[in-house]
Amino acid sequence: MTDGKHLNDARSGSDPGPVWDEAPRWDEAELVPISALQHYVYCPRQCALIHVEQVWSENVFTLRGRRAHARVDTPGRRQREEGRQVRALPLWSDRLGLVGRADVVVFADDGTPYPVEHKVGPRHARRADAVQLCAQALCLEERFGRPVPEGALFYRKTRRRLPVAFDDALRAETEATVAAVRALLRQARLPPPAADDRCRHCSLREACMPLAPGRFHRMIEP
Numbered sequence: 001m002t003d004g005k006h007l008n009d010a011r012s013g014s015d016p017g018p019v020w021d022e023a024p025r026w027d028e029a030e031l032v033p034i035s036a037l038q039h040y041v042y043c044p045r046q047c048a049l050i051h052v053e054q055v056w057s058e059n060v061f062t063l064r065g066r067r068a069h070a071r072v073d074t075p076g077r078r079q080r081e082e083g084r085q086v087r088a089l090p091l092w093s094d095r096l097g098l099v100g101r102a103d104v105v106v107f108a109d110d111g112t113p114y115p116v117e118h119k120v121g122p123r124h125a126r127r128a129d130a131v132q133l134c135a136q137a138l139c140l141e142e143r144f145g146r147p148v149p150e151g152a153l154f155y156r157k158t159r160r161r162l163p164v165a166f167d168d169a170l171r172a173e174t175e176a177t178v179a180a181v182r183a184l185l186r187q188a189r190l191p192p193p194a195a196d197d198r199c200r201h202c203s204l205r206e207a208c209m210p211l212a213p214g215r216f217h218r219m220i221e222p
């Protein structure tokens with residue numbers, strides 16, 4: 001069923017944020033942030049450092065990202081040729097226990113949402129970015145009762161949108177990632193380091209010390 005009020009609120013930019021239809025299925029501690037899916041697919045250890053240990057570190061990409069996100073983090077709307085564009089739209093899924101926010105959602109004239117996630121760094125984490133975007137689509141489908149077949153990743157460096165089709169494989173991977181992240185957050189264990197090319201682009205290298213795991217395992221031991 002289409003939630004007409006929420007659709008109108010979202011399209012007008014006066015979205016009130018998460019509203020559970022009934023008592024939410026999940027305890028607050030069990031809710032998975034949508035951004036954690038991106039971190040997990042990139043590197044499970046990065047996900048644990050950020051979402052369990054609350055470690056955060058700036059590098060050139062995160063600094064650029066915060067600057068670039070200043071606009072899309074500010075709620076607002078505008079009419080574009082492609083449809084009504086809403087920024088910083090709160091998202092949630094009661095079915096999956098997900099919460100987060102979409103940088104931009106474009107609503108076509110028939111109400112079909114099209115999420116656009118803004119990315120600043122190089123495209124080295126494209127699959128992780130696609131899973132994050134697909135999670136946004138699953139939230140939008142649940143909330144508005146409409147199929148969301150496609151969205152896009154917008155890479156600021158090239159200023160190009162890369163379309164992402166939400167096919168069965170990507171949806172299944174996204175739902176499996178939600179379960180994996182929830183298990184990681186429950187266990188509060190630090191996975192082993194990737195210690196590969198991913199570390200070159202990671203803002204958490206100093207805290208993680210991927211090549212000296214013995215020194216770092218003190219952080220989360222069962």
Ligand code: SF4
Binds near residue numbers: 044046194208
């Ligand atoms: S430095 Fe490497 S192992 Fe550590 S969190 Fe980053 S990507 Fe993962």
